[in-house]
Amino acid sequence: MSGENQLVDASRTSDAVPPPASAPPAAPAAASSRARRLATPALTLAAAAAALAYVGTVDPNEPGHYPVCPLFRLTGILCPGCGGLRSAHAFAHGDLAAAFGANAMAVVGYFVFAGFMILWLVRAGRGGPSPRFALRPLYWWGIGAVALVFSVVRNLPLGSALAP
Template sequence: MTGENQRVDASHSPDVRPSPTPPASRARRLAVPALYLAAAASAFAYVGTVDPNEPGHYPVCPLLRLTGILCPGCGGLRSAHAFAHGDLITAFGANALAVTAYFAFAGFMALWLVRAYRGGPVPRIVLRPPYWWALGAVALVFVVVRNLSFGSALAP
C-alpha cells in the first residue's frame, strides 16, 4: 500500500490525546438544580394559591371515584396546599407519605445544590431492586392501613 491509501486512525495514535474540557462555571453548574427547584416551587406556589379543598379546581382521583379506595396519592394536593402554607400538622393529616416525599425531595435538592456549588458530582439515586420492593411495600401498607377503620387517621 502506498502512503496515500493508508488511513491513520488518530484514536489509536499514542501522541493524540483528547483536549481536557474546562471546568464549568459555578453559574452553569447551579443552573440545572436551580431550574428543578424553581419548577417545584412554582408547583407548590400554584397549589398554595388554588385551594384543592374547593371543588372544581382539580380532578378527583379516578381510583377513589370508581372504587372508593384511597390510593397512596389521595390527599396529596391538600397536603401540598397545607405544606405551602406551613401547616405541617394538616399536611401530615392529608397525606403523610407525600409529606415524607416532600422532605426527601428537599434533602436531595439541598445535596444537589451544595455539590453543584462546590463543583462535586451530581448526586444519583440508584436503588437496587430490594429497595424498590421495600418502597412499594411501604406504599402498599400505607394504602391498606389508611383504608381500614383503625387507620382512619391516615385518611385525608
Template structure:
C-alpha cells in the same frame, strides 16, 4: 452488457481471502473500567453558574408548582380532578390527599399536611434533602447525586406505599385518611 445499468451478482463475485487477524481496537477496556475519552477538544472547567443551572431550574419549577397548589385551594371543587381510583371504587390510593397535603404544607400547616397524606410529607422532605445535596455538590464543583438504588429498596418503597394504602382504608387506620 454495454453502457447500460450493470448489476453485480453477489453469488458470482470472487471471495476474499480471510485476513490473518481480525481488526481489533487498540485498547479494549476491561469490564468495570471507564472507557477512554473520545478524541476532540478538551472540555475545560464548567463555570459555577452553569453547574448550578440544572438544580436551580428544578428547584424553581418545584417551588412554582408548590406555590400554585398553595394558592389554588384543593378543597374547592372544580380546580383539580378527583382521583380516578377513589371515584370508581371509593378506595384511597397512596396519593389521595396529596394535593391537600401540598396545599397545607405550602401554607406552613404541617399538622394538617400530615393528616391529609403523611407519605407525601415524607416525600417533600426527601425531595428537599436531595435538592440541598444537589445544590451543594453543584456549588462545590462535584458531580450531581444519582438516585441509584438496589431493586430491594424499590420493592421496600412499594411495600411501604401498599401498606400505607391498605391501613388508611381500614377503620383502625382512619387517622391516615384525608
C-alpha cells in the same frame, strides 16, 4: 527553500519546541462554569417551588379546581397519593399537622426531596458530581411495600386517621 517553508518543515521534526501551555482560565470562565453547574438544580428547584406555589394558591379543598383521583372515583379506595394536593396546600401554608393529616407519606416525600435538592445544590456549587438517586431493586420493592401498606391501612377503620 524559503524561510517560511523552513519554519513549517522545522515544526514537523521531532526536535520542534512544543507550543507554550495555555494560561489558567480567567475568573469569568470559572463563574460561567459554576453558573452552568447550578443551572439544572436551580431550575428544578424553581419548577418545584412554582408547582408548590400554585397548589398553595389554588385551594384543592374547594371542588372543581383539580380532578378527583380516578381510583377513588371508581372504587372508593384511597390510593397512596390521595390527599397529596391537600397535603401540599397545607404544607405551602406551613400547617404541618394538616399536611400530615391529608397524606403523611407525601410530607415525608417533601422532606426527602428537600434534602436531595440541598445535596444537589451544594455539590453543584462546589463542582462535585451530581448526586445519583439510584437505589437497588430491593429498596424500590421496600418503598412499594410501604406505599401498599400505607394504602391498605388508610382504607381500614383502624387507620382512618391516615385518610384525608
